Amino acid sequence: MILRDHFFSNNLCLYVVRMSRSHTRSLLDAYELAIDEVVAACDGDVRGALRALMLVNEQLEQRLERMSAQLDDQSENHRPRGLLH
Template identity: 50%
Template sequence: MSFQSSETAIDEIVASCNGDLRGALKALLLVNEHLEAEIAQLYAAAAHYGLNERNRHAVH
């Protein structure tokens, strides 16, 4: 992401919170928590799938 696009994104986020910087930070933290939870689910699914793949190859 370029500096200009980062600045634009920041301006848009703050504007969506009516100029409230604290509200913008809170919104970003909530989005970050959601993304971290999604990543954890993906890692869990990948680990589960990998375990099943190894078991399938060992049986055949």
């Protein structure tokens, strides 16, 4: 089987390679369907669909950075003040 979806990420490729063929086909079919839906939502404009996905990805990255910063702040407040032994 040739992996057409190498562009997603190396981790995804490794994950897909380890799955059974039927599960792999099912996952790739789901991606194909999702891609078709995004392109259709952009009236068939592939560049518009890519632009929209890039914007959503940027928003998700910013949200992840904010959440990570909040977790860092919380863990900083709960660290032990001195050695316990």
